[in-house]
Amino acid sequence: MKKVLIVDDSPTIRKLLGYALRRKSYMTEEAEDGLDAMEKLSDSQIDLIIVDLNMPNMDGISFVKNLRSGYYNLDVPVIMLTTTSDSELKEEAYGAGINMFLTKPIKPEVLLDKIETLLGGGV
């Protein structure tokens, strides 16, 4: 089973995505901000990350920058899921190394489709 890390400061969003993902037989791990996500990454094998943009402590873009460089240097696929549709931020996020930029709200099945695409179809 593939494991998805959900990084969002809203417990509601984490719960919502968690339910949807587990229904499709994904395992899930949750983190409440970028910093927390960094710790979770050191603890377990993650196959895909869904990350919010605006979070306390460490925001989504800084998180992805950290993820893609230096100590971590991981190429795990990242979906940025945010309420912002600001094109500058979107560009910045892609520059930082995300694989997909999606805006909230999103239907769970749409998100699940995208996840499957990124993971190459196999669960």
Add this chain to the structure above:
Amino acid sequence: MEENIIEREEMKEIVEEFVVEANELAEKAIQDIVAIENNPDDEIVNSIFRAVHTVKGTSSFLGFNTLSTLAHKSEDVLGMVRKGNLKPDRDVANVLLAALDLIRTLIEEIKETGAEKSDITAVTDSLELLKNPSREKLGKMLVMDSVVEVDDVHVALNKQEGGEEKKLGELLVEDKVMTQGQLKDYLKKQKTQPHKEESTIRIDVRKLDELMNLAGELVLGKNRLILLNNMVKKGGAKNNVLDNLADITNYMELVTNELQLSVMRARLVPISKLFNKVPRLVRDLAGEFGKEVELEMEGEETELDRSLIESLHDPLIHIIRNSVDHGIETPEERARKGKPRKGQLTLKAYNEGNNVIIEVFDDGKGINVEAVKKKAQEKGLMGEAELAALSTRDAMNLVFVAGLSTAAKVSNVSGRGVGMDVVRNNVEKMNGQVSIDSEEGRWTRLTLRLPLTLAIMRALIVKVLDELFAIPLNTVTELVKLKEGLIKSVEKKEVLVLRDKVIPVVDLAKVFTGQAPEVEDRYLVICNVGEKTVGVKARAVEGQEEVVIKPLGTFLGNIKGVGGATIRGDGKAILILDMSALIDLFSAQNANRKIA
């Protein structure tokens, strides 16, 4: 949301989580807005922005579009503040606070009914007005309060631009689109919205661990009892069975006491939950009454039972209103008296034994004791001699008697026909006490004394007919042993004359069954709730006991005059009387009889 991806039960859980989360975010943001108005700080502005942003994102995800729109508009304004394009002055803060209040209302609606009901156009219009640089302060506030339409404001603004020198408010009143009273009425309506008790609680993991630990100890005790039971059954070790039993009993007593304390502690929440709302309130009140107030709060970490925190909300707000409205003088008046222009309001909470004390202190004009006495005499509450014999302190505490508010001018908030008597009744309902102390011209201090918890209390166990009842001990003032002829009949009602006071006699049997019993009652329990004193007939008095209050459940929960039940040492359940409700019930029955 599609049913096949997220099931209904899960959705319900998610919405519950959302309600808790969004409420916390909104409450935090409200506190922060009050803080930035006094002291603009980038980090705080950021934190408000993030909170509102999260509410927007989450609510849109769950399909709460009204909430999401409102949060979105608020976020836009906050974004301008964050970028330094908008100064977070009083007007901006007012609109943002109104928006957050509405956000909380919507969340409440979602919690109660699952749907959003409130109309947000008035508030979103005001938010839009803020984004417009040529905004007019008063107009915005009025639109926010739905007193006038945005168009009306624009008409008046155009007049001003055309050279009219009158102020916007004057123009609007001139145009007959509003009266001064309308605004006040609307504010009043907002402030009297009922306060609902929350039914979930967040608990410190350490407290939970402590409970788990004690539960473990309890299991050990149970095991020892089983062992002992087996030993007795087998007939072995006869000699030390009693010693063993005594030992286990001691152990169980220790553990259960500790468990009881822990559970009680788990229900305690810091009073900051209540105090946090005070800066906002004081700020609004000071603005409304033209006062300058410096607020100081101490002991916010003091803990209190959460149900008490909730019941304390209204009385505390009332006391603070009184202090700002009637206590603290206007800056001009203070300057004349040689006091600093800014009045001092201090809230203090601390523990004293098994009580929590809350003090509200203001350095305002204090209480005119002579005026209170005069009023009491006018109202015919006390004679001249009686008043003369009263100590200054006791005379001051007459302000808690209905109809004795001494404020010369009735104001919008404090003078709603609700006086300090209501505060006292509410506090006494919580088994608490309230008292006042003051030095005229200098200061007033109100002191609330509350029990740590409502779950356990001391009660007097009495027998009425053949049933036992528990009367909360804090209401009992004395016991009178009945003798032939002591109870007299006045207008067919039974009364007792006790030291020149006429006390109505309550026959519980009659109140509950409507029939007079054929038993001779030997005692009269004199009970005092608020200003009412009654004597309750009892056949016997069993004594004082510490009782654990158990709610009666939905079938029996609404019996008037019964506050709950408790289980005594012998395993029998008895009812606990709610004296306040009982006195009301008794008065009502008496009134009915008079008419018939």
